[in-house]
Amino acid sequence: MQRYIHQNPVKAGLVKCVEEYKWSSFHEYINQADLIDVDFLLEMMSDETEKAIQKFIKYTNDMSEHECLDIDDQAKQRTRDEEARVIIKKVCNLKNAIDLQQLDCQTRNTYLRMLKQKYNLSIRQIERLTGINRGIVLKA
Structure with missing residues (x-):
């Protein structure tokens, strides 16, 4: 250990x-x-x-073969918060990332899926930058 x-x-x-x-x-x-x-x-x-x-x-x-917690190739290439804010505002056509909360559920969830899948933003990062509950971001 x-x-x-x-x-x-x-x-x-x-x-x-x-x-x-x-x-x-x-x-x-x-x-x-x-x-x-x-x-x-x-x-x-x-x-x-x-x-x-x-x-x-x-x-x-002596290097072990155990995986490092939460570290994978994708995680090493995560987008910084400043860049992620720009992506959220541009993709969702918003003035502020937090404005994503104001959209109707279906539109909001479509954007959340896109941010996770296409732009590789993490659930925690989206939650932090938009103020949307982690459970909602996860389920979208």
């Missing part, structure tokens, strides 16, 4: 190696632990602290 968590930033393309991600607990295991109890895991690796740390580093850096 530790390896999966520590490798997520690498698999997400945020950093090139586990050590580069500064918000990871990885540093607690290889340096002085201030926030977490690292003894249990390191003792499983070896009785000698230095050897345990080296084994932990090797184990953590």
